[in-house]
Every structure is written in C-alpha cells, then in structure tokens.
Amino acid sequence: MKTYYSFAVILGLSFFISSFNRIEKNTLSDKKTSNALVVYNNDDVNDKVSNDFFKRYSDLKKYKSDVMSLYKNRTLGTIWFDEDDINEFGTVLYEKAKKTNDLVIPYQKEIDQLFDRSSETKLSKTDADMLLSSLYVLYTKKSNADKKKLSYDAMLKDFLNYSTIEEATASTTTEDVKVEYDQYYKLQDVLKKYKRLERSNKWKPIVPEETPYKELRPDAVSSTIAQVRTRLYLLGDLKSDSKSNVYDRELMDAVMKYKVRNGFKPNYILAEEHINEMNIPLSDRVETLKLNMERCRAIAAQIAASDEYVLVNVPSFELVYVKNGKVELTSSVFVGAPLTKTTIFNGEIDRIVFSPYWTVPQSIVQNELKSKIAADPNYLAEKNMEMVNGQVRQKPGPDNSLGLVKFMFPNQDDIYMHDTPSKTLFDFEKRTFSHGCINVKMAKELAVAMLKDYPEWTPAKIDKAMAGKTENSFKLTKKVPIYITYFTSLVNENGEIGFFQDVYEKDKELTGENAVVAQ
Numbered sequence: 001m002k003t004y005y006s007f008a009v010i011l012g013l014s015f016f017i018s019s020f021n022r023i024e025k026n027t028l029s030d031k032k033t034s035n036a037l038v039v040y041n042n043d044d045v046n047d048k049v050s051n052d053f054f055k056r057y058s059d060l061k062k063y064k065s066d067v068m069s070l071y072k073n074r075t076l077g078t079i080w081f082d083e084d085d086i087n088e089f090g091t092v093l094y095e096k097a098k099k100t101n102d103l104v105i106p107y108q109k110e111i112d113q114l115f116d117r118s119s120e121t122k123l124s125k126t127d128a129d130m131l132l133s134s135l136y137v138l139y140t141k142k143s144n145a146d147k148k149k150l151s152y153d154a155m156l157k158d159f160l161n162y163s164t165i166e167e168a169t170a171s172t173t174t175e176d177v178k179v180e181y182d183q184y185y186k187l188q189d190v191l192k193k194y195k196r197l198e199r200s201n202k203w204k205p206i207v208p209e210e211t212p213y214k215e216l217r218p219d220a221v222s223s224t225i226a227q228v229r230t231r232l233y234l235l236g237d238l239k240s241d242s243k244s245n246v247y248d249r250e251l252m253d254a255v256m257k258y259k260v261r262n263g264f265k266p267n268y269i270l271a272e273e274h275i276n277e278m279n280i281p282l283s284d285r286v287e288t289l290k291l292n293m294e295r296c297r298a299i300a301a302q303i304a305a306s307d308e309y310v311l312v313n314v315p316s317f318e319l320v321y322v323k324n325g326k327v328e329l330t331s332s333v334f335v336g337a338p339l340t341k342t343t344i345f346n347g348e349i350d351r352i353v354f355s356p357y358w359t360v361p362q363s364i365v366q367n368e369l370k371s372k373i374a375a376d377p378n379y380l381a382e383k384n385m386e387m388v389n390g391q392v393r394q395k396p397g398p399d400n401s402l403g404l405v406k407f408m409f410p411n412q413d414d415i416y417m418h419d420t421p422s423k424t425l426f427d428f429e430k431r432t433f434s435h436g437c438i439n440v441k442m443a444k445e446l447a448v449a450m451l452k453d454y455p456e457w458t459p460a461k462i463d464k465a466m467a468g469k470t471e472n473s474f475k476l477t478k479k480v481p482i483y484i485t486y487f488t489s490l491v492n493e494n495g496e497i498g499f500f501q502d503v504y505e506k507d508k509e510l511t512g513e514n515a516v517v518a519q
Contacts, residue, residue: 049126050064050067050068050130053126053127053130056127057106057107057127057130057131057134059106059107060106060107060131060134063134063137063138066137066141067130067133067134067137070133070136070137071133078125078129079129079132079133080093080128080129080132080133081125081128081129082504082506082509084125085343085344086114086115086128086132087506087509087510089509089510090114090132091115091298092294092297092298093132093135093136093139094111094114094115094132094135095297095298096139097135097138097139100139100142100143102142103138103139103142104138105135105138106134106138107131110123110131111131111132111135114128114131114132181296181299181303181304182304183296183487183490183491184293184296184297186491186495187289187292187293187296187489187490187491187497188293189491190289190489190491190497191286191289191290191293194282194285194286194289195286197234197282198282198283198286202234203234203282204227204230205279206224206227206228206231206275206278206279207224207227208224208272208275209222209223209224210222210224213272213275215269215270215271215272216228216247216269216270217247217268217269217270218247218248218249218252218268219246219247219248220246220247221245221246221247222245222247223245224245224270224275225244225245225246225247225251226243226244226245228251228255228270228275228278229241229242229243229244229251229254230243231278232251232254232255232258235258236496237254237255237257237258238250238251238254247268247270252268255268255270256268257496258278259274261492261496261497261498262277262498262499262500263315263316263317263318263429263498263500263501264429265427265429277499280499285489285499287511288488288489288499288507289489291488291507291510291511292487292488292489292490294510295485295486295487299483299485302346302481303481303483306322306481307322307323307324307325308322308323308324308478308480308481309321309322309480309481309482309483310322310349310407310417310446310480310481310482310483311482311483311485312333312335312417312438312482312483312484312485313485313486313487313490313500314335314342314344314484314485314486314503314504315486315487315488315500315501315502315503316487316490316498316500317332317333317334317335317430317431318330318331318332318333319331319332319333319417319438319440319442319446321446321449321450323449323450323452327493328449329442329445329446329449331440331441331442331443331445331446332426332431332441332442333417333431333438333439333440333441334420334425334426334428334431334432334433334434334438334439335431335432335433335434335436335438335439335503336432336434336435336436336437337432337433337434337435338432338503338504340434340435340436341436341504342415342434342436342437342438342484343411343413343415343436343484344484344485344486345411345413345484346481346482346483346484347409347410347411347481347482347484348409348410348479348480348481348482349407349408349409349417349450349476349479349480349481349482350408350409350410350475350476350479351407351408351473351474351475351476352405352406352407352408352447352450352451352473352474352476353405353406353407353408353471353472353473353474354404354405354447354462354465354466354468354471354472354473354474355396355397355400355404355405355465355466355467355468355469355470355471355472356396356400356402356404356405356406356418356471357393357394357395357396357400357471358393358394358400358401358402359391359392359393360385360391360392360393360394362391365391365392369392380392384397384399384400395469396468396469396470396471397469398421399421400421401420401421402418402419402420403418403419403420403421403439403443404419404443404444404466404467405418405419405443405444405447405466406418406419406443407440407443407446407447407450409482413436415436415437415438415484416437416438417437417438417439417440417443417482418437418438418439418440418443419439419440419443419444420439420440420443422439423441425439426441430501430503432503438484444462444466447462447466448462450476450480451474453478454474454477457474486504486506487500488500488501488502488506488507
C-alpha cells in the first residue's frame with residue numbers, strides 16, 4: 001500500500017520532527033558500527049578475506065570451498081546481516097542448528113554470543129557472517145541427505161523448508177508438526193484456504209472501469225464495484241455475491257471489515273491503493289503465509305507458556321497486551337523509520353516510569369539545538385528544557401516527547417515503549433516515524449491494565465503520577481515479557497487473516513528479492 005501525504009501533513013510532520021518529538025535514541029550515525037563484509041566478485045579479494053578468516057578459525061578450514069560458494073557472484077554484502085543486526089535468516093538457522101541432533105558446531109561459544117543480546121562480542125561483521133555461513137554448511141551437510149549443491153540461490157530456495165510446510169498443509173492432521181506458537185496452525189488453515197482458492201481459478205484481476213482511477217464512495221455505481229464485491233465474497237468478507245454494481249450498505253460493511261483486518265484506515269473509501277492490494281496474486285499471498293509460518297517456528301517458545309505478555313508487531317503497527325491468557329488491550333503504535341528500524345527481539349518490562357524526563361541525544365544537541373540556544377538565551381526555558389551535567393533534557397509535562405509514561409525493558413539498543421503528545425500520527429496507515437522506540441497510542445490504558453495487580457496503583461494515583469512535575473519510576477515485582485515481532489500476516493482473535501506492509505523489506509530479504517547478484 002502507498003500512503004499519500006498532503007503538503008500540510010508533511011509540513012506538520014516536519015514541525016513535529018524539528019520540535020524534538022523524537023524518542024530517546026541516538027541517530028543512525030551514533031549507532032554502534034561493525035566492519036562491513038567485503039566480498040566482491042574478485043578472486044584476489046575473496047582469497048584475501050577467506051585466507052585470513054580460515055587461518056584464524058582453522059577448525060573450519062575443510063569447509064572453505066563450500067562456505068565461499070555461498071558468496072560466489074554476490075557483488076557486495078553480507079548474507080546473515082541486515083545492516084548491523086543479524087537478520088531473520090540467521091536467527092532461523094541458529095534455532096534449526098541447535099535442534100539438530102548430534103551436530104557438532106566448532107566455535108559454538110562465539111556463535112552463541114552473536115545471539116546473546118547481553119554479550120559484548122567483539123567479532124567483526126565479516127567474521128560473524130562467515131561463522132554463520134560455516135554453520136549453514138555444517139547444518140546442511142548434516143540434514144541434507146541428497147547432498148544438494150551449496151550455493152546462495154540454493155540456500156534461498158531450500159533453507160526455509162517450504163517442502164515441509166507443503167507436506168504439513170496437505171495433511172489432515174498436524175501431529176507430526178511441533179510448533180509452540182499456535183499462530184502457526186491458524187496461518188496453516190488460511191494457507192489451505194488460499195491454495196484451494198488458487199486452484200479454483202475463480203480469482204480474476206479487478207479491472208477498474210475508469211482510467212485514471214477515481215475513488216469510489218458509498219452509493220457509487222460502477223462495474224468496479226461489482227468486481228470488488230466478488231473479490232470480498234471470495235475472501236470471506238461478504239456472505240453472498242449479489243453481483244450488484246451499486247456501492248450499498250452490504251458492501252460498505254464488507255469493505256470496512258477488509259480494511260480493518262488488513263491495517264488500512266477504517267473508512268468506506270475505495271482508493272486505487274486498495275484495488276491494487278486486492279489484486280495481489282494469490283501465489284504471492286501463499287508465499288507470505290509460508291514465510292510467516294516459518295517465523296512462528298522461530299519465535300520464542302515462552303510465548304506459548306506465558307499467561308501475561310506484551311506483543312508488538314511492527315508491520316501491523318499494533319500492540320497486544322495479554323493478561324491471564326486473554327487479550328486485555330489492543331493499541332496502535334508507531335515504530336522506527338526504515339533508517340532507524342525498531343529492533344526485533346524479546347525482553348522483559350521491569351519498570352514503568354511516569355512523568356519521564358527526555359534526555360536529548362547529543363547528536364540532536366549538536367546538529368539542531370546548539371545554534372538555537374546561542375541565538376536565543378531563553379530557548380531552553382521556552383521548550384521546557386534544562387541543562388543538567390552538560391546534557392540537555394526536557395522536563396516532564398504534556399508536551400514532553402516521551403509523553404506522560406514510558407515502559408522500560410533493558411536491551412543493548414536502548415529501545416523502549418512510551419506515550420507521545422503527537423497523537424495525530426496514529427491517523428497514518430504507514431506509521432514509521434520514530435528513531436527506533438515504540439510510541440503507544442493507549443499508553444495510559446496500558447499502564448492501568450498492567451498495574452491492576454498492584455492495589456496501591458489506583459487509576460487516580462496513576463493520573464496523579466502522569467501529571468507530576470518530577471519523574472516517578474515504579475519497579476514491577478513481576479516482570480512482563482515483551483515480544484517485538486515481524487509478522488506480515490497474522491490471524492486475529494476472530495479467525496480473520498490480515499496482510500500487512502513489509503515496511504522493512506524483510507520478506508524480500510528472505511525470498512531473495514534483495515539479493516545482489518553480478519550480471
């Protein structure tokens with residue numbers, strides 16, 4: 001889907017950014033950096049990189065040719081990293097390798113450190129990537145009975161184990177498939193439906209009546225309406241297909257249902273982006289479902305056993321709080337922009353901070369505030385800011401960039417959840433505005449829900465704490481697990497499937513569409 005911004009909205013967003021409604025996270029230039037893996041389509045460079053690596057990791061030397069075959073014809077770049085973070089490919093490989101019986105992994109300690117967020121590993125990105133490539137070779141040789149040729153393309157086709165999924169979805173039972181997260185089975189049921197629909201040949205592209213396309217609203221009459229009606233009937237949003245070309249009440253309800261489950265803004269307008277979304281081929285939807293079933297395989301098993309947790313799904317821009325095994329609260333969120341992505345990981349919320357201070361990152365101070373402070377001695381006071389121990393911080397209050405409450409879960413990327421004064425940003429469909437932290441629309445409601453088991457924290461006390469002039473931090477006696485996930489398709493509580501934007505292009509990464517191959 002595309003989001004179209006009016007000039008006024010862009011100006012408003014620019015003002016928002018320049019007015020410091022940013023989260024407490026350094027800009028991209030302040031992030032930790034690693035050595036980029038330099039693997040060119042050049043034998044001399046390849047030899048230098050590989051010789052150096054296998055000299056230091058001599059126990060892997062016998063796998064050198066297989067490892068380097070993965071990089072063959074890749075112009076530049078790593079296999080297992082997305083910028084400075086290990087990608088989903090790497091995480092799934094690690095989980096699969098750990099579960100492979102009798103697999104002896106040289107340099108196990110170094111590899112484990114790559115996936116331990118508390119570890120301060122000093123491995124370069126080059127070494128880390130080649131260690132994971134070596135792990136892939138070891139894993140494949142152990143599990144690949146027919147000894148398929150090792151290559152990057154073969155890895156993309158075979159690694160996600162689609163054949164296993166095909167066998168599982170063709171079966172009438174799931175006894176042979178052991179996945180802790182029940183979302184896997186919900187997606188599996190949808191996959192069966194979509195594959196049946198694909199075989200039925202009933203899926204026809206919607207061809208708009210008018211060119212250029214004009215938005216359709218209730219009471220409109222158009223052949224496009226009749227095609228949309230048929231599409232929503234096939235998808236289950238309509239109980240019957242009257243074939244009518246009038247945008248009537250029945251179709252309005254179906255359009256709303258379709259939009260809500262797929263993360264669109266809830267209204268009755270049928271814009272061109274909605275038609276384009278409805279025209280995505282079933283084969284693409286099938287592949288998306290398979291990818292997300294694989295993500296269910298890799299997700300932490302604790303989520304299945306937890307009766308209380310927070311789950312934030314980046315592509316759907318949604319937070320779900322589960323308590324006593326039931327959904328207690330659902331809230332919209334906005335997340336990191338493509339250049340400052342929200343990290344996908346698990347943690348534990350251990351503190352709720354009311355009326356928080358916002359310590360302005362030094363990069364913002366240098367790049368934006370320094371000149372303004374020099375030009376206007378009252379600038380900090382006007383923005384409710386102060387200088388403390390050489391750092392600029394924004395005082396608590398309704399205009400504070402972190403809002404009135406934040407939720408802390410220790411992690412090396414300094415990501416957390418917080419309220420925001422910029423509520424209008426939740427009106428956008430694609431909500432990638434932050435520097436990495438998670439901005440929660442219903443932050444107050446989340447705090448109230450999480451503190452129900454603490455009698456001293458009445459709603460009145462929470463209101464008072466949020467309206468305070470000094471920061472008030474409360475340490476939870478029972479930490480609450482938080483899962484920051486990346487599902488581009490999910491089945492909701494009503495059994496309805498939703499497909500969401502691949503905002504960080506992780507689907508493309510896993511299907512190989514982003515692979516850079518020499519021509």
